[in-house]
Amino acid sequence: MIKKYIQYIKDNLNNYWFKAKPYGWGWTPTKWQGWITIIVYIILIIFFSSTIDKNSPNNEVMFTFILPLVLLTSTLIRICYKKGEKPHWWWGLDKK
DSSP: OHHHHHHHHHOOTTOOSEEEOSEESSEEEOSHHHHHHHHHHHHHHHHHHTTOOTTSOHHHHIIIIIHHHHHHHHHHHHHHHHHBOOOOOEESSOOO
């Protein structure tokens, strides 16, 4: 199973940064650019989450974490659509 998955990831003739996940809907990074994109996304989420504390008022949390989270996630999705395979629902790899 893992060998088939690795072969699926390596079979990237269009040089997609992200390929469609073999199970479910979404993407998985396949090139170093895709992995860097995911790492930067995670680092920025951690940074913005560290700016809030339990004494922060709700409206401050909205602008210091929730708004950046929404903007970062929508940017990540746009990058995945632009640099990745068209996503669709998969029930596993082909049985070829």
